[in-house]
Amino acid sequence: MKLDIQHETHYEYSAPLRYSTQSLRLTPQPSAHQTVLRWALQVPGKLFAQRDGYGNEAHTWTLARRLWRGAIHAAGLVETHASPWLVDAPALPSPLLYLRPTALTPFDRQLLNIGAQALDGAPAERNLLALARLVRERVAYRHGVTDVMTSAVDALDIGAGVCQDQAHVFIAACRARGVPARYVSGYFYAPDSPALASHAWADVCIDIPGRLWLSVDVTHGCVMDDRHVRLAVGPDYAACLPIRGVRHGGGEEAMRVSVQIRPAAP
Known part of the structure; x- marks a missing residue:
């Protein structure tokens, strides 16, 4: 498209x-x-x-x-081109960089428990989509209840947030299970919901030596498709404003x- x-x-x-x-x-x-x-x-x-x-x-x-x-x-x-699988160039940082917690994606027992419910063994598309579903159940999509400084733990406590918050919870849950994950900023084509045009989702490293990533849209419960346009990546929102x-x-x-x-x- x-x-x-x-x-x-x-x-x-x-x-x-x-x-x-x-x-x-x-x-x-x-x-x-x-x-x-x-x-x-x-x-x-x-x-x-x-x-x-x-x-x-x-x-x-x-x-x-x-x-x-x-x-x-x-x-x-x-x-x-609706290609959710991406391979990083050798010059880019190691996927292991995206295991470290940040202020917006801290390590927390709640996040570990959420990750444990879906991520059993090596990450695969089906269990990452299952994790996305769990995150949406815990953090309902709602405007006006969080801000750019809301952490993944805060969003869980509130029980609601926007795409940024859902991505942070998903990323932190992956990292708590030892799976590298990073924040993606970009655009999303939603003709019936123009408020979703500025969007955020997550990349998950499926193969660390091969630098292979799968891009998952937590908010929409799908992998990245032809509606998504990528802008930047980083450990969390603050890194790719x-x-x-x-x-x-x-x-x-x-x-x-x-x-x-x-x-x-x-």
Whole structure:
């Protein structure tokens, strides 16, 4: 499927912004799952490309002038191939990196118990999908009850959250069972639910020496298919934020985000 993606983030400030530096992870990369036919970023400054420690294509830009409002635009055309199996290049970090706990995906007895219910022996697609089902039973999909700092343990205690929270619980449960797992940020084409356009799911390492990963969408209970477009990976959400930055001045900030995804015209 060819998907046309338009992602806009608009900022307005109550006082003049005097300085800002931002790091972006808003560029999809080619893989067995997707072909990037065209992609462009537009920001109120000069972009500098770089590769981060997890292999993501990142960009930074700096603004050193007065600004009351600004916008970041990411847009392009991506063809998806519905390939949930991915093999990391040798230059990327070892899958063992994704066994370590983080602040958002800590080790916890609850998470170990959830993982133990589904992951018996070597991980396989069927038991990973069973684990995804268990996570959805424990963390119902609901907006407005968590935030970007909610950990996997907090989401379990609340009993609800969004795709980010469900992915964190799933990832932490895998790691607690000794299975490497990582967070994936990206887009999801859901014509009937545009609020799901910005999405998160998980990669699970099936074969550590072979660097073979299976990508699992916990929220939808499926493996990655042609509705998914990958942006970045990392140990958790904090490692692959679409936009992260610091600023001086600006007073109160108002942010508005719009993501539109539609099949490309023939």
